Amino acid sequence: MAEPVWIEPDLQFKRRLLADSDTLKKCFQCGTCTVACPLSPDTEPFPRKEVLWAQWGLKDRLMADPDVWMCHQCNDCSQLCPRGANPGDVLAAVRQQVVEHYAVPSILARMVASPKWLPVLFAIPAVLMALAIWATGGFSARPEGSSHFFAAGIFLPDGQGFKQANFDHFFAHYPIIIFFTAFVGLALLGALAGLVRYWKAMDARAGGRRAEGSPSLIACAVETIKEILLHKKFTQCEATANRYWGHLLLFYGFGAMFLTTCLAALAYYTIGYPFMSLWHPVKLLGNLGGVVFLAGLAIVIAVRLRGGKLAPASGYNDWLFLAVIGLTVVTGMICQAARLVNTPIPAYGWYFVHLLFVFFLLVYLPYSKFAHLLYRTVAMIYCRYSGREAAQGALGAGALEEKKAA
Ligand code: SF4
Ligand code: SF4
Incomplete structure (x- = not known):
């Protein structure tokens, strides 16, 4: 007689999943979704097993399951589910809990996930930045010809801030870089700690499994980055094919703007060269990136708003992210316009708001x-490193067609 297996459901975890999606109530474990999913491998396929674990409240298993990240929430599987369920939404809800579970410090993740903390989350940078700007003289109209001295002996340009829109006179470049480097550095340390915890959890669950002949960690990382750059997995989904374009445009638009910011900062801090002209190639790249990004954002929002069975479930976190990233770009464009038409006070006001979003x-x-x-x-790299991706790759294009035909 088989030994009984004890399971310990995490009821709070399950309650949250139930609040996010009714799939757990609907699913009767037929497995159709697993067959329908174009990304699921033959070995230990998803998403049926994840839905089952979620129904049982097996939080520990799901928190260490890299497969939840292999799903792209295309909802191909939802089209065929005989119960009208949305397994992709369950996996999306689990992904959100993974981020919260491994976050360091976890309180910040809980605050970001809750609308009631939103004012506080904006108030923190508003107060910190106001203090930094005040300390560097940005709020005061400096008399013509005077200079302002900031800690560490950094000498700021002469004050003309209220005659000519120059962001350097409002929040000087050197203090701003110190300010953002310090906080973004702390954030990256927090991210690294969370990712290491996640990697260890996945590895512990898989018992340190590593397929024979698996590539090195660096080779896995390179292959993964190539795959992300090409957005290959999105092309295999059919139900919401335009999500591919939405994500692609968002990704490369954001990349162009990020590259522009890096190049501008590098040029300014090494040779003191400001990219002020609208027609400078680097500036053009940034503006083109902004337009491409907004086009991608419009597609992604349209897919979410159209509703129906194929639209991915959209919760507070989804909308918050889209709003913040979109407003970061829009306020940046407004700042640029205000500087070009030389309206210093609106320009500084929008700059402050822009920096809040940044x-x-x-x-x-x-x-x-x-x-x-x-x-x-990280999950994609882990799948390659542990040999899990080989199982997925084993499908190959031909096998994928077979699977679809079946
Ligand atoms: S197809 Fe629907 S009912 Fe069948 S296992 Fe998947 S979610 Fe459950
Ligand atoms: S939503 Fe798409 S990727 Fe996710 S399990 Fe369903 S078919 Fe697969």
Whole structure:
């Protein structure tokens, strides 16, 4: 006679999943979704097993399951589910709990996930930045010809801040870089700690499994980054094919703007060269990136808003992330316009708001939906490293067609 197996459900975990999706109530474990999913491997396929674990409240298993990140929430499987359930939404809800579970410090993740803390999360950078700007003289109209001295002997330019829109006169470049480097550095340390915890949990669950002949960690990372750059997995989904374009445009638009910021900072701090002209190639790249990004954002929002069975479930975290990243870009564009038409006071006001969104986006990165980029990447690398990806890759294009035909 088989030994009884004791399971210890985490009821709070299950209650949260039930609040996010009614799939747990509907699913009768037929396994159709697993067959329908174009990304699921033959060995230990998903998402049926994840839905089962979620129904049983097996939080520990799901918190160490890299497969939840292999799902791209395309909802191909939902089309065929005889119970009208959405397994992809369950996996998305689990992913959100993974971020909260491994976050360091976890209180920040809980705050970011809750609307009631939103004012506080914005008030923190508002107060800190106001103090930094006040300390560097940005709020005072400096008399013509005077200079301002900031800690560490950094000499700021002469004050003309209220005659000509120059962001350096409001929040000087050197203090701003110290300010953001310090907070973003802390955020990255928090992210790293969370990712290491997650890697260890996945490894412990798999018993340190590593397939014979698996590539090195670096080779796995390189392959994973290539796959992300090409957005290959999105192309295999059919039900919401336009999500591919939405994510692609968001990704490369954001990349172009990030590259522009890095190049501008590098040029400014090494040779003191400001990219002020709208027609400078680097500036053009940034603006083009902004337009591409907003086009991608419009597609992603349209997919979420259209509702129906194929739309991914959209909770507070999804909308918060889309709003913050979108407003970061829009306020940045407004700042640029205000500087070009030389309206100093509105320009500084919008600059302050823009920096608030930049802070929210980057410093709360390990605790918001932005962290999905990191956790998904780590899970994908782990799948390759442990040999799990080989099982997925074993499908291959031909096998995928067979699976679809079946
Ligand atoms: S297809 Fe629907 S009912 Fe069947 S296992 Fe998947 S979610 Fe459950
Ligand atoms: S939502 Fe798409 S990727 Fe996720 S399990 Fe369903 S079919 Fe697979």
